[in-house]
Amino acid sequence: xxxxxxxxxxxxxxxxxxxxxxxxxxxxxxxxxxxxxxxxxxxxxxxxxxxxxxxxxxxxxxxxxxxxxxx
Numbered sequence: 559x560x561x562x563x564x565x566x567x568x569x570x571x572x573x574x575x576x577x578x579x580x581x582x583x584x585x586x587x588x589x590x591x592x593x594x595x596x597x598x599x600x601x602x603x604x605x606x607x608x609x610x611x612x613x614x615x616x617x618x619x620x621x622x623x624x625x626x627x628x629x
Contacts, residue, residue: 564610566617573600582622587615 570580573589578597581588589611591598604610 564613566610566613567621569600569604569610569614570617573597576600580618582618582624584624584626587618589614589618 573591574580574597576597576599577595578589578591578601580590589601591601604614
């Protein structure tokens with residue numbers, strides 16, 4: 559079995575395809591899943607692993623436009 563380096567773009571594509579959502583806002587990058595959604599299992603892959611979580615949030619921040627939050 560060959561280990562492949564973690565690719566945040568591939569992870570994000572799988573997450574979104576499974577119904578996951580994310581937002582790049584002025585308060586930071588948010589990654590979330592609805593309860594009982596297939597994306598929740600994918601999200602759990604990076605929970606608790608700061609390096610993987612940071613890789614994904616850095617990718618989102620670098621490739622999306624930051625949204626302004628309404629006051």
